[in-house]
Amino acid sequence: MIRNILIFLLFSNIVFGQNLKDTKINVSKKYNPSVTDANRLDDQAVYVDTSKIKNTFDYDFISMQIKAKPNIRPLKPALVKHQKFLYNNLNKIELSLGNKFSSNAYLNFSKKIREKLFFGIASSNNRIRYKIIDEIHIKKNNFFFNAFVNSEIKKNDITANFHFFSSMNTTDESITNAYNEKSTFNFNHAVFDVKVKDKILSRNSISHITSFSYESLFSEINNYKSDENILKFESQLSTKIYQMDSYFDMTLDDYRFGKYSSSNELVITFTPSVDAEIFSFDVNFGIGFDYSQNEKIFDVFPIIEISKVFVPKISEVSFGTKNDYQRNYLINNYLINPLLNIDDTHIKNSESKLIYLEFFNKLSKGQFINIYSDFGYYENFMNYENIVTAPSATFEYNYTNLWQSSSTxxxxxxxxxxxxxxFDLSYQYRTIQNLSNISDVYANLYSKINLKNKIIVSPIINYQSPKKSFIGNSEYEIEKIINFNIHSYYSLNNQIDFNIKLNNILNSKTEVFRNIKQIGFNMSLGFNYKF
Structure with missing residues (x-):
């Protein structure tokens, strides 16, 4: 009964819930629908069948370069905690013995003394005795020592070096005079230099690389008194001027002569330069100003370097101009030609002004080619000439001004x-052809066969073209030089390896200079120990 009452009450609300009254609506105007601007749109509309008519569009591009000027604050280099200095591969001892009374010893050692302080030494001594002229033997003894210290102080990286080189040649008989006596020539060269370089650069500061060096050459001929002293100061400053990298190089060479010159010499060089980008080429343009105190000459020469990287690390080209100086040290030339006249006193600097072109191209992953060519004027180009009034085995310096082109x-x-x-090949052509003891073509072919890093075999072929020697009006032909060498190495472990070197296997006795023969077949057996 109660259920029926609830159902009745619920449905009664639905049936009687709406009480709508009649509503009267008055229509005042008839409704006319319209579209805004329909007539205007209809007048401009054009029917186009896109399957039959093809629309074309013309585009114009504005060629311009937008230079961004990023203002990036340089970050300080990260410091690795407890970073270990890896010097194990630098420390080694080499010893070797061979025929012709040859021996060689070499030591290299470096160590980290404390944080940001490193020390190292290198020393070598080699000896050999061989026949140089007819029945006359020469014994060579060369000693080299180098020590360096490297440290970082504030923003600067400082390196100090000391080099010492001594060369002693002894012959069975005197070659440079008529007396049949033993001749001994000893030359020494010592260099001390300090280089300071900015390690951390800031955007608004001037960075620098500055070096100072002192050289001294002394020999037994001059009772070990100084033959020549050289003070050299060099500094390269770099900064940004109008968003361009700018450089200023300054070099001061002070030559204080002893036996080999009657006067001193001071040479000052200034070279300001800037980096720029022109037509996607990187350009470094500078002007070299040189002043020689003795000759009272002020020289100006443009220094230009233009480079273009077509593909990074794959293909690039560079060309420009350069001005090179070469100091003709007596000791360096004496190592090449041990029969130079020791009383020859006219030592000069050589200078060249060149235009050059260089091209590099990586042909494949493990294959590349590099081509270099230059042409220019050489002042005091040096070669060795036989002395007319002395025995034919004695030589002197000869200086010539000439034009030369070279390619490599x-x-x-x-x-x-x-x-x-x-493989490398070089060729030189000179406007003056009657220069003694100079080859025009040099070539080297070198192969390295590595068998699982245990055995390495390296065959080597060296070639020099024929050359001439002149004494007065007489001309003497010196044959070409071809040497075949084989160097092989065997690695016992990461610390010990052995080597066998076979040089001039064909035992060629061709003359290097007039009447001076090259070393015949020689070999050596040695080992290296790394620690």
Missing amino acids: IKYSNMINHFTKLN
Whole structure:
């Protein structure tokens, strides 16, 4: 009963819930629908069948370059906690013995003394005795020592070096005079230099690389008194001027002569330069100002370097101009030609003004070619001439002003995973042809065969073209030089390896200079120990 009452009450609300009254609506105006601007749109509309009519559009591009000027604050280099200095591979001892009474010893050692302070030494001594002229033997003894200290102080990286080189040649008989006596010539060269370089650069500061060096040459001929002293100061400053990298190089060379010159010499060089980008080429343009105190000459020469990277690390080209100086030290030339006249006193600097072109192209992953060519004027170009009034085995310096072009090709190819081939060829052409003891063509072919890093075999072929020697009006032909060498290495472990070097296997006795023969077949057996 109660259920029926609830159902009745619920449905009664639905039935009687709406009480709508009649509503009267008055229509005042008839409704006419319209579209805004329909007539205007209809007048401009055009029917186009896009399957039959093809629309074309013309585009114009504005060629312009937008230079961004990022203002980036340089970050300080991160410091690795407890970073270990890896010097193990630098420390080693080499010893070797061979025929012709040859021996060689070499030591290299470096150590981290404390944080940001490193020390190292290197020393070598080699000896050999061989026949140089007819039945006359020469014994060479060369000693080298180098020590360095490197440290970082505030923003600067400082390196101090000391080099010492001594060369002693002894012959069975005197070659430079008529007396049949033993001749001994000893030359020494000592250099001390300090280089300071900015390590951390800031955007608004001037960075620098500054070096100071002192050289001294002394010999037994002059009772070990100084033959020549050289003070040299060099500094390169770099900064930004109008958003361009700018450089200022300054060099001061003070030559204080002893036996080999009657006067001192001071040479000052200034070279301001800037970096720029022109037509996607990187350009470094500078002007070299040189002043020589003795000759009272002020020289100006443009220094230009233009480079273009077509593909990074794959293909690039560079060309420009350069001005090079070369100091003709007596000791360096004495190592090449031990029969120079020791009383020759006219030592000069050589200078060249050149235009050059260089091209590099990586042909494949393990193959590249590098081509270099230059042309220019050489002042005091040096060669060795036989002395007319002395025995034919004695030489003197000869200086000539001439034009020369030179070209060099270097090629390298990693043929497979264990064979590498290198080849280089150079050629020089000079406007003056009657220069003694100079070859025009040099070539080297070098291969490296690596068998699982245990055995390495390196065959080497060296070539020099024929050259001439003049004494007065007489002309003497010196044959070409071809040497075949094989160097092989065997690695016992990461610390010890052995080597065998076979040089001039064909035992060629061709003259290097007039009447001076090259070393015949010689070999050495040695080992290296790394610690």
